[in-house]
Amino acid sequence: xxxxxxxxxxxxxxxxFIFLTIFSFVLIVNYNQTQRSIFINSSxxxxxxxxxxxxxxxxxxxxxxxxxxxxKHNATLMEKFINIDAPAPAPSDxxxxxxxxxxxxxxxxxxxxxxxxxxxxGTKEGVQKDMGVISENGLIGIVREVNENFAHVISVxxxxxRISCSVKDYAYPGNLIWKDLxxxxxxxxxxxxxxxxxxxxxxxxxxxxxxxxxDIMVGTIAAFKVEKGSSNYNIKVKLxxxxxxxxxxxxxNNKLAEEQKALEIIGDE
Amino acid sequence: xxxxxxxxxxxxxxxxxxQVLIFKRVAFNWGDFAxxxxxxxxxxxxxxxxxxxxxxVIFLGFLIGIFVDLFYDSPGVHASAGVFxxxxxxxxxxxxxxxxxxxxxxxxTIETMGISWFMSYSSIILGLHLFYYFSVEAFSFVYIxxxxxxxxxxxxxxxxxxxxYLLIFRPKR
Numbered sequence: 001x002x003x004x005x006x007x008x009x010x011x012x013x014x015x016x017f018i019f020l021t022i023f024s025f026v027l028i029v030n031y032n033q034t035q036r037s038i039f040i041n042s043s044x045x046x047x048x049x050x051x052x053x054x055x056x057x058x059x060x061x062x063x064x065x066x067x068x069x070x071x072k073h074n075a076t077l078m079e080k081f082i083n084i085d086a087p088a089p090a091p092s093d094x095x096x097x098x099x100x101x102x103x104x105x106x107x108x109x110x111x112x113x114x115x116x117x118x119x120x121x122g123t124k125e126g127v128q129k130d131m132g133v134i135s136e137n138g139l140i141g142i143v144r145e146v147n148e149n150f151a152h153v154i155s156v157x158x159x160x161x162r163i164s165c166s167v168k169d170y171a172y173p174g175n176l177i178w179k180d181l182x183x184x185x186x187x188x189x190x191x192x193x194x195x196x197x198x199x200x201x202x203x204x205x206x207x208x209x210x211x212x213x214x215d216i217m218v219g220t221i222a223a224f225k226v227e228k229g230s231s232n233y234n235i236k237v238k239l240x241x242x243x244x245x246x247x248x249x250x251x252x253n254n255k256l257a258e259e260q261k262a263l264e265i266i267g268d269e
Numbered sequence: 270x271x272x273x274x275x276x277x278x279x280x281x282x283x284x285x286x287x288q289v290l291i292f293k294r295v296a297f298n299w300g301d302f303a304x305x306x307x308x309x310x311x312x313x314x315x316x317x318x319x320x321x322x323x324x325x326v327i328f329l330g331f332l333i334g335i336f337v338d339l340f341y342d343s344p345g346v347h348a349s350a351g352v353f354x355x356x357x358x359x360x361x362x363x364x365x366x367x368x369x370x371x372x373x374x375x376x377x378t379i380e381t382m383g384i385s386w387f388m389s390y391s392s393i394i395l396g397l398h399l400f401y402y403f404s405v406e407a408f409s410f411v412y413i414x415x416x417x418x419x420x421x422x423x424x425x426x427x428x429x430x431x432x433x434y435l436l437i438f439r440p441k442r
């Protein structure tokens with residue numbers, strides 16, 4: 001009893017304050033129409049807020065599925081887009097020339113001399129050797145090895161890469177190579193120096209190889225010069241995609257590649 | 270002690286009656302501008318003896334609040350404001366305590382404490398009371414604009430009335 005009195009002597013004002021405040025708020029909420037409705041509504045407001053927070057978490061957990069379905073959707077759209085410009089389809093079974101297979105990058109390097117990527121698709125999804133890999137904004141690489149579930153891709157950021165490209169609106173083919181160890185720039189060579197290019201022009205694939213379709217955006221011209229005694233430009237190209245930061249890519253299956261290659265081999269001989 | 274009890278009891282009823290019979294009916298409305306309300310009963314809490322036990326101050330704040338509430342048909346609103354003001358008064362007294370401490374057992378007045386001390390003391394308490402009262406009345410900080418406007422204009426109006434009261438009655442102790 002004495003302890004309680006001592007406690008009250010020390011904290012009496014706080015206790016009285018808290019007790020009487022609670023008491024008056026009980027009165028307010030029970031006997032005042034306005035405050036009562038506000039009280040009920042705002043408790044609903046906070047309950048709703050909690051609900052929406054929870055559902056946001058739930059949607060965050062399902063982001064994976066959403067991502068996958070969006071990638072699939074993207075792939076179908078890209079398929080349509082690429083095939084608009086593709087040559088007339090073969091009269092055989094295939095109605096369109098290019099298939100697009102969405103894939104996820106599960107490992108990639110970009111700061112070595114020869115860079116590689118690994119994708120989570122394989123023969124099960126229809127990926128074959130020598131298929132091109134692109135992202136929404138540009139080139140990624142070429143499938144080199146493939147097994148049932150994975151594909152090994154040689155990045156365009158590779159000393160070996162030679163990709164046939166053109167400056168937009170000109171048909172002259174050039175080779176896109178990677179010289180500096182900078183993942184943002186590549187070099188376009190063997191464009192003749194009489195072609196009137198300027199900084200900012202777009203570089204696209206020209207579809208001369210069987211790997212990439214026509215008109216895939218590669219990048220823009222950042223700088224160019226003519227070496228002494230050379231008749232070709234040396235063009236520095238700023239890549240339009242950020243390869244180190246790419247997560248979703250699309251493997252392009254050119255259904256007529258075999259046919260075209262076989263014919264070219266016979267012709268060359 | 271008994272004279273202090275009588276004086277404060279009289280002040281209690283005088284201020285409460287003034288509040289509910291006179292100032293409740295006074296309203297300045299110019300169109301949408303209805304931010305002026307007169308609350309004079311906080312003066313009762315302001316004028317309670319300095320050395321009075323603080324739980325008792327809080328309880329008396331509750332009492333005058335609930336008394337006013339009976340006439341305002343708002344059970345609890347003035348009472349919670351009175352409780353808060355009674356609690357805040359203790360903290361403000363600590364805050365404004367002179368270097369040598371309070372050397373009076375009576376009510377704080379202009380004569381005993383000096384005009385500047387009394388002005389800051391009473392205006393802080395009145396301002397806190399009004400802000401708390403209008404917050405509880407609106408019961409949601411969605412109406413923060415109305416709360417602040419009400420507080421500012423009612424503070425000016427009520428403070429003038431409080432000063433007039435002190436001028437007229439000139440409480441000595």
